[in-house]
Amino acid sequence: MNERITTCGIVLECKKVLVAKRSVGAKTCGLWEFVGGKNRYHESEEETLIREFDEELGVKVEVGEYLDGVDFVNNDTLYHLKAYRVSLLDNSFRLSVHSEIKYVSKEELLTLEMVPSDLMLINKLIEKGLI
Template structure:
């Protein structure tokens, strides 16, 4: 079985998280996600996130700490998903290159969105982190 690293960036404004809805094509078409993407061989995970945010959203990010990691299988490939906290300057308008919608949502609102299965695991981690801090 082939193995790949894939990344997701957790971008926040105050207590709201940035999520994006994928175009209606591909294995996660029409589902919500934390932007990111597949690692190109030779890239660090941080380089992957910086490249993906620039390509998909046209923004520059700084990559912080690892928040979540888990493995999943899709089409006979084992993926190692790494979700990092990312930081960006404020922005208003974003291009629609791979997504059809963008939202800033609270943790409580995330249950109302259909996330890609892999990103649903990130949501669970974020919610558990929030509960343990209370």
């Protein structure tokens, strides 16, 4: 089985977390997720998050500490999803693969239809008091 690292950035502002809704046409269209993506083999996890936030939201970020992770299997590949605290360096969003973004409370987060891997991660982050 192949293995890949994928990352997501947890952006917190005023006790709310940033989530994005995938646009129509994407495999996970209509589902909410944390911004991030697959690690390219030559990238560090921090470089992946910087690239993904630029590609998906058009913003610059600073990557902070590692928070937690979960493993999941998709199409015969074992993914190691790793979550990092991320700070936005600007708010001039330019959406490319998402139809909308918003900040939600922990309670609101639990009501959204999230991609399955992020839902697994949310439960761990809540248990640890990280969101």
